Amino acid sequence: MDAIDIFFNLDVLRRSIPILLRGLGNTLLLGAVAIVCGTALGIGISLVRLYAPKPLRWLAVIYTDLMRALPVLVVLILIYYALxxxxxxxxxxxxxxxxxxxxxxxxxxxxVRAGIQAVPKGQFEAASALGLGFWTTMRKVILPQAIRLVIPPHASNCVSVIKDTSLASVVAMTDLLKQATDAQALFANPTPLIGAAILYVMILWPLVRLTGWLETRFNRAYQR
Known part of the structure; x- marks a missing residue:
């Protein structure tokens, strides 16, 4: 048996595709939920860090530092096995x-914090002079200007999150990697893992290119 039959067995790949697609659906759903919830929570934390009373600002700092220091796998294991x-x-x-x-x-x-701080302070003063409240100022004046600085790096973080969904297989979630591993055991052949890798590339490569395009586009807009 040569390497082609071992790693690129077309018959095994054909039979494993339905299994992989079920895992792909779970992976995409998990990624979408994490991106929506994580983005909303992140905006809230950034506002707390910038404008809340000092004790709450310190809590926000501790949270962001801790979560960025811990590996995602460790956080996942703590939530699933410790709670x-x-x-x-x-x-x-x-x-x-x-x-x-x-x-x-x-x-x-x-x-988001960096994007908000990059907006000139004069924008806050102008909004205040017009009688706009804090939330109206953030929604109509500050965030629309900050978003062009926020989108490129945040898009890159979202791509990383979609890649990190593969860690869910550790807690037996039927994501793409878990389904590929099960298919590998079922067919006694590693070709399903190659199929999963191809699916990951098909999803993530366009997103990586999109991130690069967004960075170039918003940088040009900002320089104007």
């Missing part, structure tokens, strides 16, 4: 979504 001792039992999908959201929120908070 049951406190009476909180989460499914593998929910545990993975929570872990990824918490980590992404820390990175998103730093990106």
């Amino acid at each position: 049951p001792f406190a009476g909180i039992v989460l499914s593998s999908f929910v545990a993975a979504a929570v872990a990824l959201s918490l980590v992404l929120a820390a990175y998103a908070a730093e990106v």
